[in-house]
Amino acid sequence: MDFRLAATDGRARAGVLRTPHGELLTPLFAPVGTQATVKAVTPEQLESLGATLLLANTYHLYLRPGDETIARLGGLHQFMGWPRPLLTDSGGYQVFSLADRRQIDADGVTFRSHLDGSSHRLTPERAVAIQENLGADIIMALDECPPPSDRATVETAVARTHAWAERCLKAQRRPDQALFGIVQGGVFADLRQQSASFLAGLDFPGLAIGGLSVGESKEEMYSVLDLLQEHLPADRPRYLMGVGTLEDFVEAVVRGVDLMDCVLPTRMARNHAALTPLGRLNVRKAAYAEDGRPIDADCACYTCQTFSRAYLRHLAGAGEMLAATLLSIHNLAAMMTMARDLRLAILDGRTQAFVAGFRGSFLKHRPLEV
Ligand SMILES: [Zn+2]
Numbered sequence: 001m002d003f004r005l006a007a008t009d010g011r012a013r014a015g016v017l018r019t020p021h022g023e024l025l026t027p028l029f030a031p032v033g034t035q036a037t038v039k040a041v042t043p044e045q046l047e048s049l050g051a052t053l054l055l056a057n058t059y060h061l062y063l064r065p066g067d068e069t070i071a072r073l074g075g076l077h078q079f080m081g082w083p084r085p086l087l088t089d090s091g092g093y094q095v096f097s098l099a100d101r102r103q104i105d106a107d108g109v110t111f112r113s114h115l116d117g118s119s120h121r122l123t124p125e126r127a128v129a130i131q132e133n134l135g136a137d138i139i140m141a142l143d144e145c146p147p148p149s150d151r152a153t154v155e156t157a158v159a160r161t162h163a164w165a166e167r168c169l170k171a172q173r174r175p176d177q178a179l180f181g182i183v184q185g186g187v188f189a190d191l192r193q194q195s196a197s198f199l200a201g202l203d204f205p206g207l208a209i210g211g212l213s214v215g216e217s218k219e220e221m222y223s224v225l226d227l228l229q230e231h232l233p234a235d236r237p238r239y240l241m242g243v244g245t246l247e248d249f250v251e252a253v254v255r256g257v258d259l260m261d262c263v264l265p266t267r268m269a270r271n272h273a274a275l276t277p278l279g280r281l282n283v284r285k286a287a288y289a290e291d292g293r294p295i296d297a298d299c300a301c302y303t304c305q306t307f308s309r310a311y312l313r314h315l316a317g318a319g320e321m322l323a324a325t326l327l328s329i330h331n332l333a334a335m336m337t338m339a340r341d342l343r344l345a346i347l348d349g350r351t352q353a354f355v356a357g358f359r360g361s362f363l364k365h366r367p368l369e370v
Helices: 043-049 058-063 067-072 076-080 092-096 124-134 151-171 189-200 218-231 246-253 264-270 302-306 309-317 321-348 351-369
Strands: 002-009 012-019 022-026 028-031 054-056 086-088 102-104 109-112 119-122 138-140 178-183 206-209 238-240 259-262 273-276 279-282
Touching: 002 321, 012 321, 022 028, 028 054, 028 321, 043 321, 054 058, 058 067, 058 092, 058 124, 067 124, 076 086, 092 102, 092 109, 119 124, 124 138, 124 151, 151 178, 151 189, 178 189, 189 206, 189 218, 206 218, 218 238, 218 246, 246 259, 246 321, 246 351, 264 273, 264 321, 273 321, 302 321, 309 321, 321 351
Parallel strands: 028 259, 054 086, 086 138, 138 178, 178 206, 206 238, 238 259
Antiparallel strands: 002 012, 012 022, 102 109, 109 119, 273 279
16 A cells, blocks of 8 residues: 655645555545445445445454455455445444443453354454455554543553554554554543554554544544644554544544545435535425425535435435435535545645635534534
């Protein structure tokens, strides 16, 4: 993997990340395909939306159908029909979310499957081996993601995350996958700084920011990002995990983040909410019953070019599957368009004006549409 910056504007960065399955232009939003599918959207549709990187979840694929099965079937790209770049997480985040079904120790974590209650063990070495079987272009070190505001728990998690990061690097066998380390530290400036400096000293080709958007306030999240950009190496990609509303995407990119992923755009689509640069629009509202306008007149996506709010409201009300597909297409298009517009603004040196315009219209309209 090779990363180079094409331009910087303030703290915002436009780069090119080269992977074995193609080039990624940053800033970039990666749709999430938890079970090796972005729910309700085909790979062909994703490609026509301009999606370049997809994320799949190791925890789910390890349990079902199994990483070894996927390896025997030619790897994850082949299995899910996505020839472009893929990223897998370590499985840690989902395992730690199991609360009463898991037990952490210094060596790893033992957990019971949410599917059948069977017992499993995840260690740094296992997390790497499973991801090597899956075969994504970017893979993640096993980390511990604690509640962000309990200092003692966060300190323990940072120490464990660092020890596990070193073990993941030692365990890696495949040279064609880029293994990223994950910065933890909750909302504590000194712990974040310590974590970033420690991981920057290891041989990771990219670094991720974990443990955000997990219950802290927006101000706390933005101040962690403000602080981190000084401590993360400028020549390596920075990946903010699990954050991806339109407004958070913009605020993270102006704070020096290159990659983001989030289930929100597609999850909101299945709940009949559309993302627009003016705020969220719930297509089920009675006001749209005879509204012949598209969700967003400025959006070039298939949904907005073809269908009215009234039709989408009808589909949603009738419980039709197509509602989820069309709204997912629109919401992902909104994220892709924002990423592309930000990249152009960074390349042209007009990021500040672009972001000021977005903030102004978003904040002005948002209360009307929610
Ligand atoms: Zn659209």
